[in-house]
Amino acid sequence: MTVADVMVELAALEDPKIREVNEKHGDDHAVNLGKLRAIAKRLKTQQDLARELWRTGDSAARLLALLICRPKAFERDELDTMLRESRTPKVHDWLVNYVVKKNAHSDALRVAWSADPDPVVASAGWALTTERVAKKPDGLDLVVLLDEIEADLKGAPDRLQWAMNHCLAQIGIEHAEHRARALDIGERLQVLKDYPTPPGCTSPFAPVWINEIVSRRTERQPAES
Missing domain, CATH: 1.25.40 (Serine Threonine Protein Phosphatase 5, Tetratricopeptide repeat)
Incomplete structure (x- = not known):
């Protein structure tokens, strides 16, 4: 065609x-x-x-x-x-998730985009960072990421704020050693606390999101013999 x-x-x-x-x-x-x-x-x-x-x-x-x-x-x-x-x-979203994540240049773009002054571009960098947090955290400084989120999340424009908040939740979910701090940041900043969430869906408010996913994973773990 x-x-x-x-x-x-x-x-x-x-x-x-x-x-x-x-x-x-x-x-x-x-x-x-x-x-x-x-x-x-x-x-x-x-x-x-x-x-x-x-x-x-x-x-x-x-x-x-x-x-x-x-x-x-x-x-x-x-x-x-x-x-x-x-x-x-x-x-x-489709460009980032269906194409960039599968491309050899994804991590170089992640670094460049995260620091971009355009918040829409920066949101793509944070989305790629969230992917790294969950699947390939080696080489990431999670303490520095939490510092950046703590400093900038509250005042970030909507799409960038959403991406940073997702990264905050992912750090809390995947990395137990940073969970307490991630929960504390979420509780203090209150970002997306009142976001309307349909029944059966998980709230994007980071403390609720973290605790719910961690709880589900704990429930699925087989009991020790």
């Missing part, structure tokens, strides 16, 4: 009700994500087409591009440019 063919197909799937819901979360696409994934499954991996779809600037086309691209094929500067072009939450 050509880019033109794909854009016609995406346009035919647009639903005003989906757009209305998405706009409440800062997104601007109007295509059901299940149907978008079905198109991606049919197209399979097509790196050249993915790049062309990205260049359209259309959010639905960019989401599709992220599903059919080859994550390891992007160069560092290309990913940096793509992230700075990703101003809607869904495109930003």
Whole structure:
């Protein structure tokens, strides 16, 4: 399929009700994500087409591009440019989680983005740091991370605050030796304490989040014989 063919197909799937819901979360696409994934499954991996779809600037086309691209094929500067072009939450999140995390330049970008003055870019760096905290903590200074979170979390813009708060919770969940401090920071700063949380979901308030996940893991551990 050509880019033109794909854009016609995406346009035919647009639903005003989906757009209305998405706009409440800062997104601007109007295509059901299940149907978008079905198109991606049919197209399979097509790196050249993915790049062309990205260049359209259309959010639905960019989401599709992220599903059919080859994550390891992007160069560092290309990913940096793509992230700075990703101003809607869904495109930003999919780029970080589906592409950047699988790319060889992910850690170099993590370091660079975390220190970026643009809070949206910085939030991507913190998301990658959270991934490291959970899966590859060797080489990270968790004390320094907690110092940064303690100093900056309260006044951070929304998306950066959310990413830093997730990192705080992840440190408390995964690293028992830092749990007490993570809980203390969360309790003192009170960030997201009153965030509306649907029944059955875990609150993003770090102390509640930490204690709930740790409790679940403890309950799943087999009893000692």
